[in-house]
Amino acid sequence: MKITAVILAGGRGERFWPKSRTDCPKQFLSLTSDGETLIRKTVNRLSELTDAEDTFIVTNEKYLHLVYEQLPMIPKENVISEPAARNTAPCIGLAAGIIQKKYGEDAVMLVLPSDHLIKFNAMFADTLRQAVKVAKDNENLVTIGITPTYPETGYGYINFAANEYINGAYKVISFVEKPNIEKAKEYVSSGEYLWNSGMFVWKASSILYNIRKHIPEMYEGLAKIFDTFGDSGFDKTLNYEYPLLKSESIDFGVMEKAENIYTLPGNFGWDDVGSWLALERINPTNDYGNMITGDVVSVETKNTTVIGGKKLIATVGLDNIVVVDTDDAILICAKDKTQDVKKVIENLKICNRSTLL
Amino acid sequence: MKITAVILAGGRGERFWPKSRTDCPKQFLSLTSDGETLIRKTVNRLSELTDAEDTFIVTNEKYLHLVYEQLPMIPKENVISEPAARNTAPCIGLAAGIIQKKYGEDAVMLVLPSDHLIKFNAMFADTLRQAVKVAKDNENLVTIGITPTYPETGYGYINFAANEYINGAYKVISFVEKPNIEKAKEYVSSGEYLWNSGMFVWKASSILYNIRKHIPEMYEGLAKIFDTFGDSGFDKTLNYEYPLLKSESIDFGVMEKAENIYTLPGNFGWDDVGSWLALERINPTNDYGNMITGDVVSVETKNTTVIGGKKLIATVGLDNIVVVDTDDAILICAKDKTQDVKKVIENLKICNRSTLL
Numbered sequence: 001m002k003i004t005a006v007i008l009a010g011g012r013g014e015r016f017w018p019k020s021r022t023d024c025p026k027q028f029l030s031l032t033s034d035g036e037t038l039i040r041k042t043v044n045r046l047s048e049l050t051d052a053e054d055t056f057i058v059t060n061e062k063y064l065h066l067v068y069e070q071l072p073m074i075p076k077e078n079v080i081s082e083p084a085a086r087n088t089a090p091c092i093g094l095a096a097g098i099i100q101k102k103y104g105e106d107a108v109m110l111v112l113p114s115d116h117l118i119k120f121n122a123m124f125a126d127t128l129r130q131a132v133k134v135a136k137d138n139e140n141l142v143t144i145g146i147t148p149t150y151p152e153t154g155y156g157y158i159n160f161a162a163n164e165y166i167n168g169a170y171k172v173i174s175f176v177e178k179p180n181i182e183k184a185k186e187y188v189s190s191g192e193y194l195w196n197s198g199m200f201v202w203k204a205s206s207i208l209y210n211i212r213k214h215i216p217e218m219y220e221g222l223a224k225i226f227d228t229f230g231d232s233g234f235d236k237t238l239n240y241e242y243p244l245l246k247s248e249s250i251d252f253g254v255m256e257k258a259e260n261i262y263t264l265p266g267n268f269g270w271d272d273v274g275s276w277l278a279l280e281r282i283n284p285t286n287d288y289g290n291m292i293t294g295d296v297v298s299v300e301t302k303n304t305t306v307i308g309g310k311k312l313i314a315t316v317g318l319d320n321i322v323v324v325d326t327d328d329a330i331l332i333c334a335k336d337k338t339q340d341v342k343k344v345i346e347n348l349k350i351c352n353r354s355t356l357l
Numbered sequence: 358m359k360i361t362a363v364i365l366a367g368g369r370g371e372r373f374w375p376k377s378r379t380d381c382p383k384q385f386l387s388l389t390s391d392g393e394t395l396i397r398k399t400v401n402r403l404s405e406l407t408d409a410e411d412t413f414i415v416t417n418e419k420y421l422h423l424v425y426e427q428l429p430m431i432p433k434e435n436v437i438s439e440p441a442a443r444n445t446a447p448c449i450g451l452a453a454g455i456i457q458k459k460y461g462e463d464a465v466m467l468v469l470p471s472d473h474l475i476k477f478n479a480m481f482a483d484t485l486r487q488a489v490k491v492a493k494d495n496e497n498l499v500t501i502g503i504t505p506t507y508p509e510t511g512y513g514y515i516n517f518a519a520n521e522y523i524n525g526a527y528k529v530i531s532f533v534e535k536p537n538i539e540k541a542k543e544y545v546s547s548g549e550y551l552w553n554s555g556m557f558v559w560k561a562s563s564i565l566y567n568i569r570k571h572i573p574e575m576y577e578g579l580a581k582i583f584d585t586f587g588d589s590g591f592d593k594t595l596n597y598e599y600p601l602l603k604s605e606s607i608d609f610g611v612m613e614k615a616e617n618i619y620t621l622p623g624n625f626g627w628d629d630v631g632s633w634l635a636l637e638r639i640n641p642t643n644d645y646g647n648m649i650t651g652d653v654v655s656v657e658t659k660n661t662t663v664i665g666g667k668k669l670i671a672t673v674g675l676d677n678i679v680v681v682d683t684d685d686a687i688l689i690c691a692k693d694k695t696q697d698v699k700k701v702i703e704n705l706k707i708c709n710r711s712t713l714l
Contacts, residue, residue, distance in 0.1 A: 018671070299700040312686040312713055314375070314701040317694025321675075325687070329669040332689055337674025343656040344671040356669055 002103040003050045003132060004204075006095040009039055009059040009067065009114035010082055014345050015275045015338065018329040019307070022357045027115035028066045031273060032282060033293075038273065039114040040070050048125040049110065056080060056099070057114075058091040083239045089248040090218060092200075093211045094238075097226025100204040108132050109207070111200040111250075117282055119269025127266045131201035134169040134262050139206040142169055143255065145194025145263040146270045151184035154274060154339070156196040156251070158263050159187075169262035175255055194265055196251070197272070207250075210258045218253070221245045275338035276322040276331075279305050294325070303335070329356055359460040360407045360489060361561075363452040364399055366416040366424065366471035367439055371702050372632045372695065375686040376664070379714045384472035385423045388630060389639060395630065396471040397427050405482040406467065413437060413456070414471075415448040440596045446605040447575060449557075450568045451595075454583025457561035465489050466564070468557040468607075474639055476626025484623045488558035491526040491619050496563040499526055500612065502551025502620040503627045508541035511631060511696070513553040513608070515620050516544075526619035532612055551622055553608070554629070564607075567615045575610070578602045632695035633679040633688075636662050651682070660692070686713055 013026025020026040027039040036044070039057075046055060052073040059067055061081045068076065080098070082091055092111055099107050110128055118124045131142040145158045156177055160170035175196060179187060187193035200207075212219040224241050228234045255261060271278055280291040290301060294308015301315040309325030320335040333341060348356050370383025377383040384396040393401070396414075403412060409430040416424055418438045425433065437455070439448055449468055456464050467485055475481045488499040502515045513534055517527035532553060536544060544550035557564075569576040582598050585591045612618060628635055637648040647658060651665015658672040666682030677692040690698060705713050 018669075297701050297704050299697050299704070300694060311684070312375075312710075314686060314688045314698075315690070316688070316697050316701060317691030318678075318689060319691075321678075321689070323689060327668070329671060330682070330687065331671045331673070332675060332678070332680060333672070334674030334676075337657060340656050340673045341671075344654050344673060347654050347656070353669075 001136060002054065002107040003110065004099050004103060004107055005046050005050045005055040005110040005112060006092065006099070007039065007042055007055065007057050007112050007114045008088060008091065009057050009063065010085060010091065011113075011115060013115060015341050016273075017341050017345055018324060018326045018331050018356070022354075023062065024066065025063070025115075026273070028063065028070060031279060032117070037070050038117065039067070041117065042112060042114050043071055043074065045118060045121045045124060046110070046112075048121075049128055053078070054103075056095050058082060058095055060085065082242060084243040085247070086242065086245050087247045088198075088250040089211065089215060089253040090222065090242065090245045092207060092250050093218065093222045094225060094242070096204040096207045096211075097222055098229045100208060101226060101229050103204070105203065105205040106136070107204050108135055109200075109202060109204050111202075113198050113272075115273060116197070117271040117273055117278075119271075121268075123268035124266070127264055127268060128201060130168055131264050134167045134264065135201045135203060135206070137166075138260055139209050140202065140260045140262055141206060141210065141255065141258055142201040142262045142264060143172065144197050144199040144201070144266045146197045147265050147267050148188045148193065148195050151181060151188045152195065153178055153181055153184050155272075157184075157187050157193045158196050159193055160263050162192050166262065169264040172255075172261040172263050175251060194263055197266065197270060198251075199266075200250070207254070210254045214257045215246075215248060215253045218245055218248065275341070276305060276324065276333065277335060277338050279307070279322075305335075358493060359411065359464040360467065361456050361460060361464055362403050362407045362412040362467040362469060363449065363456070364396065364412065364414050364469050364471045365445060365448060366396055366414050366420065367442060367448065368470075368472060370472060372698050373630075374698050374702055375681060375683045375688050375713070379711075380419065381423065382420070382472075383630070385420065385427060388636060389474070394427050395474065396424070398474065399469060399471050400428055400431065402475060402478045402481060403467070403469075405478075406485055410435070411460075413452050415439060415452055417442065439599060441600040442604070443599065443602050444604045445555075445607040446568065446572060446610040447579065447599065447602040449564060449607050450575065450579045451582060451599070453561040453564045453568075454579055455586045457565060458583060458586050460561070462560065462562040463493070464561050465492055466557075466559060466561055468559075470555050470629075472630060473554070474628040474630055474635075476628075478625075480625035481623070484621055484625060485558060487525055488621050491524045491621065492558045492560060492563070494523075495617055496566050496615075497559065497617045497619055498563060498567065498612065498615055499558040499619045499621060500529070501554050501556040501558070501623045503554045504622050504624050505545045505550065505552050508538060508545045509552065510535055510538055510541050512629075514541075514544050514550045515553050516550055517620050519549055523619065526621040529612075529618040529620050532608060551620055554623065554627060555608075556623075557607070564611070567611045571614045572603075572605060572610045575602055575605065632698070633662060633681065633690065634692060634695050636664070636679075662692075 013020035016026040056078045058080045135142045159173045164171040228237045285291045289303040291305045296313045298315040301318040303320045304318045305322045307324040322333045324331045370377035373383040413435045415437045492499045516530045521528040585594045642648045646660040648662045653670045655672040658675040660677045662679045664681040679690045681688045
């Protein structure tokens, strides 16, 4: 049974503006002191589970050069370029079709975001190995849930049946949208909810079976494409058919409707690096709770994150602020408003300031 | 009776870092939309009171070129270059000696800081004309007090005798150091206190009389210098003797000890532009209380001052923050900590980062 990996690398990472830009989004940046980019870390931590030759990257055409540059170990033919952004269902389906064609029906796919961080790689590998055991039977779809440590309102949750499990994976009752704080507190204290991490394990044939069942018109379009994989007409078909597919997430399109969904709780120090707040979680802070890099003088400043650029940054009397300096833009943001960085981007789009996006 | 003006332009303006720098301090900057520098405004508003030929500038040697450039109407021989910074008593005494030598004992001096703003120039001129009337008799020393509008703790106060006045000027009882907030509130509600503005009106002979009386050793040193005024040996004497003088403020050295001190309340829209907070007082703010110049995108930001530079500044969720961008440094400061900008400068000094000072 072949284990393959599919890394989703088409995201825009808008909440990491101004570092993350349209032409170099978050997954291609390093946010840790070791200088390794997030996508490179993602590939590296798979080394215990699968070979680089069996790892696929699905990304946007304009990031191909970044993928080639940062992931020289991945064969170029394993890098799939989406002609248009259509959310996760089409790109996972396309990768599944290609993998099934190349490795057969039993091939297992580890589907992974490219822009998350994981602290304990060995535990991560153990969890995925366990997930593979569950995924190889029936058309089981396994999603890796993260044991919640606080009532986060920015994530979706997975409600599971605590009494119904196989090989350590619980049967999923339902997927729940981002809750309000009261609901989130209930979920966390109930012990029957996990965070939805966007990491999945299944056989290629299982997810294709489910896409065919729940989004049949998408399956038809995808089949036209992956049937030509390995032929000279592949690129042409991909470029014609893919943009015709509807935009749909795998969560909404398949996971919320399918049966045989299992979740395996992960406790491997996962961080989705979802906003600038992540930096203080993944990097050491000083005695005042500040996470500072670059040329910075801080006076009476606490709980503040400063990512310096080429000029001196002086902070005086700041509390709970994030400062990120780049060559052409500087962000100064209250920590409780980091989600609103997207509004800056909206404003820049409206004003056609594409060089800043 | 000749009316002369002495403009004190040797200050460093540290609280206006990073705009104000050692080689171009605050008085030589424009902080208003008309682009006029503070020192130029100071000279301009004197036009009703005195002639440019009778206006003297006391400044540091390294600012001579800025004075010549920004104040071409002032004769170069009226620009006095301090060989060393010795606070206000020596430089006022030196100017007084020169003025007395040039214009005689009755010449009146208007002593004015170079870095304040005044909204109502005609009222300012009226107040000074009134002060001249008081100053011409006896050895009266007149200080312009500002009617306090709120209990500021950053200024010194003048306590005056409400029942004892001549020509609208009240007899000064005492000068009071910067008070705490409780004291400041008492002062404001009593109606017997004014802010000490650092503007003085007196005859050259009156202030020299008082310097001689209260700081005799300083008078001796000064006399050696101004006795040579107009001679070829002046520069040499100045450069030798001036650095030997002790550093002393005119307030502490003379005003707190002398008799015949009067204060005239000024209500001409005075602002000492003492910190970055001044910008929102002297420039219009928008509906959210923001004072913004430059390329700025602000999201959910209020009561915030942003002085943009060459790059985009995006602010998200800020409240009561000051942001000032320059080519080599950016300041981000809580509004209630603007006085602590000096601590940034101390830090830069300790680290020998002179290019940033």
